Amino acid sequence: MRRLTWFNATSLTLGFAFLYIPMIVVIIYSFNESRLVTVWGGFSTKWYGELLQNEAFLDAAWVTFKVGFFSSIIATILGTMGAYVLVRGGRFYGRTLFSGMIYAPLVMPEVITGLSLLLLFISIGLDRGLFTIILAHATFSMCYVSVVVSSRLVSFDRSVEEAALDLGCTPFEAFRLVTLPIIAPAVISGWLLALTLSLDDLVIASFVAGPSATTLPIKVFSSIRLGVSPEINALSTILIGLVTIGTIMASLSTKRAVMRRERAERMAEQAG
Amino acid sequence: MPETVFEPWNDPAANPLIQFRNVTKRFGDFTAVDNLSIDIFEKEFFALLGPSGCGKTTMMRMLAGFETPTSGTIMLDGQDISPIPPNKRSVNMMFQSYALFPHLTVYDNIAFGLKRDKLPPDQIDARVKEMLRLVQIEKFGQRKPEQISGGQRQRVALARALAKAPKLLLLDEPLSALDKKLRQDTQFELMDIQEKTGTTFVVVTHDQEEAMTVASRVAVMDHGKLKQVDTPDRIYEAPNSTYVADFIGDVNIIEGHGKAQGDTMAISWAEGQPPIIGTPSKPMDDGNVSFAIRPEKVAISAERPADRNNVVQGKVLDIAYLGNLSTYHVQLPSGIVIKAQTANSRRRASRPFTWEDEVWLSWTDTAGIVLER
Ligand SMILES: Nc1ncnc2c1ncn2[C@@H]1O[C@H](COP(=O)(O)OP(=O)(O)O)[C@@H](O)[C@H]1O
Ligand SMILES: [Mg+2]
Numbered sequence: 001m002r003r004l005t006w007f008n009a010t011s012l013t014l015g016f017a018f019l020y021i022p023m024i025v026v027i028i029y030s031f032n033e034s035r036l037v038t039v040w041g042g043f044s045t046k047w048y049g050e051l052l053q054n055e056a057f058l059d060a061a062w063v064t065f066k067v068g069f070f071s072s073i074i075a076t077i078l079g080t081m082g083a084y085v086l087v088r089g090g091r092f093y094g095r096t097l098f099s100g101m102i103y104a105p106l107v108m109p110e111v112i113t114g115l116s117l118l119l120l121f122i123s124i125g126l127d128r129g130l131f132t133i134i135l136a137h138a139t140f141s142m143c144y145v146s147v148v149v150s151s152r153l154v155s156f157d158r159s160v161e162e163a164a165l166d167l168g169c170t171p172f173e174a175f176r177l178v179t180l181p182i183i184a185p186a187v188i189s190g191w192l193l194a195l196t197l198s199l200d201d202l203v204i205a206s207f208v209a210g211p212s213a214t215t216l217p218i219k220v221f222s223s224i225r226l227g228v229s230p231e232i233n234a235l236s237t238i239l240i241g242l243v244t245i246g247t248i249m250a251s252l253s254t255k256r257a258v259m260r261r262e263r264a265e266r267m268a269e270q271a272g
Numbered sequence: 273m274p275e276t277v278f279e280p281w282n283d284p285a286a287n288p289l290i291q292f293r294n295v296t297k298r299f300g301d302f303t304a305v306d307n308l309s310i311d312i313f314e315k316e317f318f319a320l321l322g323p324s325g326c327g328k329t330t331m332m333r334m335l336a337g338f339e340t341p342t343s344g345t346i347m348l349d350g351q352d353i354s355p356i357p358p359n360k361r362s363v364n365m366m367f368q369s370y371a372l373f374p375h376l377t378v379y380d381n382i383a384f385g386l387k388r389d390k391l392p393p394d395q396i397d398a399r400v401k402e403m404l405r406l407v408q409i410e411k412f413g414q415r416k417p418e419q420i421s422g423g424q425r426q427r428v429a430l431a432r433a434l435a436k437a438p439k440l441l442l443l444d445e446p447l448s449a450l451d452k453k454l455r456q457d458t459q460f461e462l463m464d465i466q467e468k469t470g471t472t473f474v475v476v477t478h479d480q481e482e483a484m485t486v487a488s489r490v491a492v493m494d495h496g497k498l499k500q501v502d503t504p505d506r507i508y509e510a511p512n513s514t515y516v517a518d519f520i521g522d523v524n525i526i527e528g529h530g531k532a533q534g535d536t537m538a539i540s541w542a543e544g545q546p547p548i549i550g551t552p553s554k555p556m557d558d559g560n561v562s563f564a565i566r567p568e569k570v571a572i573s574a575e576r577p578a579d580r581n582n583v584v585q586g587k588v589l590d591i592a593y594l595g596n597l598s599t600y601h602v603q604l605p606s607g608i609v610i611k612a613q614t615a616n617s618r619r620r621a622s623r624p625f626t627w628e629d630e631v632w633l634s635w636t637d638t639a640g641i642v643l644e645r
Contacts, residue, residue: 162338163371165358167385167436177384181375267419271412 023240030233037228047234054231060219063130064199067215071137072194078138079145079194080187084175086146087153088161105143113140114207121208128210136208137198144197145190152186153179280313281489287350289314289440289472290335295344297330297496304330306496307344314439317466317473319483321519322493328476329368332442335474336365349439359388364438368445368476370429372417378428379404379413385436403431406465422449426458434469443475447482459485480520484508492516508566512553514643517564522599524570524610530561530642537642539563542606549581550642565640570612572600572625573632580634586610588629600625602633 004012030048034041051057086099105113117136118128126132160182164174180187202217209218220232280286288311297305304327312318320328333339334346337358345352353361364385373381382403386396404410407427412420417428426449433441446462447455463486466473477483483490484504492499492507492515500507500516511517514525526548528541538547539561550563577583589609590601593616600612612633625631 157369157371159367159369159371160373162336162358163365163367163373163432164384165338166336166363166365167432168359168388170359173388178373178375182373261418264416264418267415268421271415271420271424 026233026236027240030230030237032230032233035230037230047230048238051231051234051238057216057219057231057235060214060216063133063213064216066130067133067137067205068195068198071134071141071198072191074134074138075142075145075194076187076191079142079190080149080183082142083146083150083153084179087150088158102143102146105140106147110140110201110203111207114204117204118207127212128208129212132208132210133205133213133215136204137194137201140204141194141197144193145187148190148193149183149186152183156182278315278488280316281311286313288312288347289316289349290474291345291347292331293345293347295331295334295341295346297327297334297339298342304496305334305341308496308498309344310491310498310501312472312474314472315470317463317475317486317488319487319490320474320476320493321480321483321490322478323519324478326493327496328478328493329444332365332444332474332476335440335442336363337361362439363442364433364436364440365442366429366433366444366446368448370417370425372425372428372432374417377414377416378409378420381417381428382432382435384432389436399435403435406434406468407431423454423458426450430462430465434465434471437469438471440472440474443473445476445478448477448479455482456485462486484520492519494519510553510641511564512643514562514564514645517641517643522567522611522613524565524567526563526565526608526610527645528561528563529559530556531558532556536637537561539642542604542608545584545606546581548640549637550640551638552642553644556642556644560645562643562645563640564643565635567599567611567613568597569635569639570610571634572602572612572614573634574624574629576632577634581637582640583632583634584610585630585632588625588627588631591625591627600631602631 029037031043031045032039032041033044033046082102086095086102089095114136117132117139121128121132121135161174161179164178165171169177200217201215202221205215206218206221209215216235220235223229223232280288290310290312292308292310295305295308296303306327308331320331322328330339334341335348335353337353337356340354345354347353348361348363373384376384379400382400383396386399391399400413401410404413407430409420409424409427409431412424412428417425420428426446430443430446433443443462447458450458459482462473462475475483475486484507487504489501490504490507491501494515499519500512502510507516507520511520517523518525526539526541528539528548530537530539530550530552531547532552533549535551536549537552537556538549540547541563548563550565552561571577576585584604586602586604588600589603592599592601596616597613598616600614601609602612603609610633
């Protein structure tokens, strides 16, 4: 192990301070007895209790969860199908155009995506609510899934799929039994990405959400405008906790995968 | 039982298993396979030999069903196979990259094709175990492909392709990833397995030694065209073109003007030199020809041999010592360099000739072959 130089240590400290001090402040204040943000009134968990009593927040959280769940699944299925056709479909007419178009929503400003979806829903007479948010989220996160999955498809040997056909699979069986298990990690990453994007989204959701359904980010944002409440701090702390657990689990599983691969390489060497 | 020679290609009554009839394959305006016709017979070990990019893999892929011919037909067992998708053909392929399923164990890789046929589980199990035994990887059945070595992966690929007992097994450069020693051992194993299973093998290779070792017949290809299809010894001893002669093994080529003289041909090749006598590869008219002779058929001596028509004098330019053999590069007065090979039967025998020595080269009238130019 190399020791950190003075310069490196400073950069590290400053960088991480910049990233994490705001969150630490939120966490500390979520345990503040006092309602006032600027005054420390002693340690308390009462805001967590109040949060759990707050119907509006709980409803919004439930909506967010449902939207994330359904939209990410739709996005994963459509995105994977799109990636498969664009990468494996051969050279059909207009393929380059389609490949380019799948990236366009990634760079489109969110307000524009939100606005166009809103106009679409109004023009086809769809009532805004849970369903429209799910559709909107599936639409924009599907592109991300498709990008993640196609990069995996490009990198894996086409002949593995041909081998499946050669051994008697129909094209659909070859996809289900061979392609899908091989690209599964990319599909799962794409799904997690779609889920995160959906849970995160404020702009698009605020265009397409209606009075019947509000997501958590919208709820938080609108209540902040009436003043910071300690309940929001508590909520944020819970979210930070969840994200932390998720990240740790993800990095542990990556580490396990690396160890598994190293073990496989050792076995291959010994097998001679 | 009298030993019958396996030569269905000489039997007019034999029905070929595979027939390529004027098959052409184009990619855009590039012609990968050019109006090619071959018959391949049951139980043959047929080798496609040619330099990289000459269309060997494309031929395999047309047989397996991954490419369709631009024109012409391919018949399997007398049936046109172009409308049959890959999964319905009784043809299996061992891929150049092995293409093992990384998420399945060795056992499940081999069982994969059998499961598609919906065989009963105990039958599948028995067949997989038989295959594991055949290619000698019983110990590794429960491992993933990433947990075994390259040579073992190649065996798994072979076992997987053989498991369904196809009528025809296609092997695309099956041994190219192995080092020389292992490759030679595996060649003999392949021949053994081919004999045991009685499957027809079509093997692609760019290694001429490999083709000569394993094959019952060899097809030499160049730029999508067939140059010659014949048994390994005929390809070596009686090539029909300088391309084939040059591609297979080492050869000396002398160009000149040929004149028929009974069964042989006299070739004037240099001013003031007696003509070379050679045997034509087929009946041919007088005209410009190439004379091809293998280095091991050229004798080298210090004295002029008295009993031969073909005698030339030259100077030793270079000597390549190959352990069991020595190759002398001899320059003739006209500037041509001829290679002569001798076997080193005695250990550390002092070399009879050295650089700059004046030597005589000679060969019999039937040692060299006359080819059209
Ligand atoms: N799908 C394809 N599209 C365009 N060109 C191809 C394709 N497949 C093969 N070719 C070309 O056809 C030629 C023959 O290829 P191949 O059959 O793979 O040769 P090899 O004898 O080395 O196996 C090569 O020049 C290759 O570039
Ligand atoms: Mg090839």
